[in-house]
Amino acid sequence: MYGNAYVDPENKIVNSITANEDPIKLAEFESRIAAGDKIEPMDWMPAEYKKQLVRMIEQHAHSEIIGALPEGTWITRAPGFRRKLALMAKVQDEIGHGQLLYSAAETLGKSREAMTNDLITGKSKYSNVFNYPAKTWADSAVIAWLIDAGAIVNQLANSKGSYGPYCRALDRICAEESFHLKYGHDNVVFLATGTPVQRAMVQDALNRWWEPIMHFFGPPDKESIHTATLMRWKVKMGSNDDMRNMFLDMYVPKIWDLGLTLPDPNLHKNEETGRWEYTEPNWEVFKQVINGNGPCNKERLAVRRKAEENGRWVRKALAKPTEKYVIPLS
Amino acid sequence: MNIVSIDPRVNRSQIDENTQEGIANPLEHFQTYEVFEQKKRGTHHIHVGSVHAPSAEMAMIFAKEQYSRRGQCVNLWVVKTADVFATEYEDSDIFDTISDKTYREPEAYKVIDRIQAFKERQKTN
Amino acid sequence: MEFTDKHVQGLKDLLYKMADDLLIIGHRNSEWTGLGPVLEEDIAFSSMAQDKVGQSLALYEILHQLGESDPDTVAFTRNAPQFHCSQLVELPIGEYDFSLVRHFFFDHAEAIRFDMLATTVVEPLQMVAKKFRGEIKYHTMHADIWMKQLGESEEAKMRIQNTINEVFPYALGMFELSDFEAELQEAGIFDGEFALREKWLNKVVPLLESFGYTVPNAQTIIPEFGGRKGQHTEYLQPLLDEMTEVFAIDPGADW
Numbered sequence: 001m002y003g004n005a006y007v008d009p010e011n012k013i014v015n016s017i018t019a020n021e022d023p024i025k026l027a028e029f030e031s032r033i034a035a036g037d038k039i040e041p042m043d044w045m046p047a048e049y050k051k052q053l054v055r056m057i058e059q060h061a062h063s064e065i066i067g068a069l070p071e072g073t074w075i076t077r078a079p080g081f082r083r084k085l086a087l088m089a090k091v092q093d094e095i096g097h098g099q100l101l102y103s104a105a106e107t108l109g110k111s112r113e114a115m116t117n118d119l120i121t122g123k124s125k126y127s128n129v130f131n132y133p134a135k136t137w138a139d140s141a142v143i144a145w146l147i148d149a150g151a152i153v154n155q156l157a158n159s160k161g162s163y164g165p166y167c168r169a170l171d172r173i174c175a176e177e178s179f180h181l182k183y184g185h186d187n188v189v190f191l192a193t194g195t196p197v198q199r200a201m202v203q204d205a206l207n208r209w210w211e212p213i214m215h216f217f218g219p220p221d222k223e224s225i226h227t228a229t230l231m232r233w234k235v236k237m238g239s240n241d242d243m244r245n246m247f248l249d250m251y252v253p254k255i256w257d258l259g260l261t262l263p264d265p266n267l268h269k270n271e272e273t274g275r276w277e278y279t280e281p282n283w284e285v286f287k288q289v290i291n292g293n294g295p296c297n298k299e300r301l302a303v304r305r306k307a308e309e310n311g312r313w314v315r316k317a318l319a320k321p322t323e324k325y326v327i328p329l330s
Numbered sequence: 331m332n333i334v335s336i337d338p339r340v341n342r343s344q345i346d347e348n349t350q351e352g353i354a355n356p357l358e359h360f361q362t363y364e365v366f367e368q369k370k371r372g373t374h375h376i377h378v379g380s381v382h383a384p385s386a387e388m389a390m391i392f393a394k395e396q397y398s399r400r401g402q403c404v405n406l407w408v409v410k411t412a413d414v415f416a417t418e419y420e421d422s423d424i425f426d427t428i429s430d431k432t433y434r435e436p437e438a439y440k441v442i443d444r445i446q447a448f449k450e451r452q453k454t455n
Numbered sequence: 456m457e458f459t460d461k462h463v464q465g466l467k468d469l470l471y472k473m474a475d476d477l478l479i480i481g482h483r484n485s486e487w488t489g490l491g492p493v494l495e496e497d498i499a500f501s502s503m504a505q506d507k508v509g510q511s512l513a514l515y516e517i518l519h520q521l522g523e524s525d526p527d528t529v530a531f532t533r534n535a536p537q538f539h540c541s542q543l544v545e546l547p548i549g550e551y552d553f554s555l556v557r558h559f560f561f562d563h564a565e566a567i568r569f570d571m572l573a574t575t576v577v578e579p580l581q582m583v584a585k586k587f588r589g590e591i592k593y594h595t596m597h598a599d600i601w602m603k604q605l606g607e608s609e610e611a612k613m614r615i616q617n618t619i620n621e622v623f624p625y626a627l628g629m630f631e632l633s634d635f636e637a638e639l640q641e642a643g644i645f646d647g648e649f650a651l652r653e654k655w656l657n658k659v660v661p662l663l664e665s666f667g668y669t670v671p672n673a674q675t676i677i678p679e680f681g682g683r684k685g686q687h688t689e690y691l692q693p694l695l696d697e698m699t700e701v702f703a704i705d706p707g708a709d710w
Contacts, residue, residue, distance in 0.1 A: 044420070065489070077698065077700045092505065099381075168379075317604075317605050318608070329411060385604060387604070
């Protein structure tokens with residue numbers, strides 16, 4: 001699962017992001033990308049390309065690991081074998097995706113330990129949507145359907161990006177995500193078409209999760225030279241608004257089809273422009289939550305810290321003194 | 331102050347919400363091994379990714395679940411990343427072949443006209 | 456051989472205890488998802504938990520064919536006194552050494568039990584036993600490697616040794632005799648808990664000793680019995696309450 005790389009407005013990319021790069025190498029690099037070629041770990045790459053990629057892939061990895069917490073809370077309470085087994089498989093997949101993504105980020109030279117530490121100290125971000133609590137079983141169903149759907153929109157786009165290891169990881173991830181989406185949808189359908197209690201549970205979950213879902217694709221992009229460069233380098237594959245619109249187009253009709261409502265009276269598709277219109281989500285709230293003031297931020301990081309600490313004796317016991325660190329190949 | 335969560339696992343773990351623990355030391359998560367998977371007998375082993383592990387046996391155990399829990403596999407290899415010797419991308423031009431080495435191409439060998447001409451000569455003799 | 460009522464009762468008793476063991480240990484092990492000591496190990500352990508729950512489902516399905524209720528009803532509506540799992544599997548996950556030692560003891564017993572059942576006259580059970588062979592092989596491989604590698608560190612070895620001593624009486628509790636040992640054997644259904652226990656001891660004791668551990672003397676330890684007869688620790692009912700929390704909202708609903 002994935003949330004778009006959060007670019008903190010206070011931490012702007014240096015004015016000319018290619019100022020210090022060798023112009024010949026840069027031109028060669030850019031023409032390769034334009035031709036659809038992939039960049040591999042030991043290829044020459046501009047410093048900013050590397051920096052943005054590490055941040056993006058790392059955030060994605062963290063999102064998978066943190067995302068396993070609100071979903072995992074319902075594994076022990078899943079109703080019935082079918083749901084229990086499927087949810088176990090799904091959450092396990094998410095941890096596996098985290099592993100694939102950390103490996104991809106490591107090819108750029110940042111160690112897993114450094115990434116783990118940046119996560120638990122709050123230095124690195126993860127998808128904001130996981131800073132909210134999954135209060136009921138229906139919440140886990142809504143997450144499995146709509147958050148995974150959002151993630152897939154991003155992932156499919158990014159799998160056509162320029163960095164080899166990230167694309168390969170995403171191909172594997174997308175294959176597994178297709179079952180997640182089906183499971184999530186199946187789950188929501190059973191609830192929405194079930195007893196009055198089940199219907200009320202899923203409607204309530206949808207009402208509470210709609211704003212985080214709208215936040216999922218990140219704030220509206222403002223046209224800037226940086227976005228243009230990142231898109232030319234195929235690091236960013238589409239604007240946040242484009243991704244959001246694609247998601248709405250695919251999933252709002254399906255939600256309405258089940259007789260469920262969404263808590264935005266302005267939400268509709270403009271038949272002339274073909275774009276969805278909606279009440280602009282509250283981006284102040286988004287900023288507050290992503291900077292540590294959401295309902296679950298503290299809990300998420302504390303749980304990760306405790307898990308790491310609990311595992312320390314195990315890792316220490318297994319360690320061999322002759323180990324050397326070598327950057328993974330691909 | 332312990333975290334009060336809607337997650338019963340978290341409550342059972344009694345976690346201090348202000349804990350500062352958990353920071354990893356360098357190499358605490360071990361070195362990596364590259365993983366090669368053979369889908370079925372008769373095919374080549376293909377590289378599928380890497381795992382962090384403290385030993386080759388552990389790497390094998392981890393690789394089995396991470397890379398072949400779904401789909402076919404009959405055999406796995408794991409190799410320390412440190413033991414893989416790779417070429418440099420900036421030397422990828424050593425793999426360029428010059429096009430006029432037709433003596434190596436099957437299509438450069440055509441004799442049907444020659445045989446035909448020979449047969450014609452034989453007839454007139 | 457024609458099965459009498461007592462034979463069928465014995466078979467059901469066997470199936471219930473196996474299925475209950477697998478469901479509860481799978482449930483317990485799934486509590487580690489996302490919280491494991493190494494990312495890759497987290498993935499492996501969750502996978503095995505899933506396998507166990509899947510295996511329990513296959514056994515509940517045989518019970519259903521024999522006239523018991525459907526698996527969801529059987530698993531999600533009984534209370535502790537009606538469960539036949541050993542006390543070993545219901546204990547909380549503790550720290551990783553506890554879960555690993557439990558995994559080692561339980562999975563070897565499971566592997567041997569299924570191996571013995573590969574020749575049972577009960578066809579559906581025989582099929583299940585053979586089907587899960589590969590899965591269980593991986594589970595015991597995993598357990599063996601962990602016990603071996605942790606034993607190579609002095610500190611961890613001591614810790615694991617203490618855990619072995621603690622867990623051993625509960626592990627022996629897996630082999631509590633049923634009321635149908637004679638019937639199961641004479642009908643060719645199952646060679647019995649005593650035979651299983653012997654094979655298990657012959658497997659795990661030399662193995663643990665080869666890793667540098669010592670094993671308490673099975674002849675002098677008092678096993679923690681009771682689970683097979685519905686007598687459980689204080690931990691099972693809360694586990695079941697949690698497991699059935701959503702199902703109980705409306706057991707008749709389709710989830």
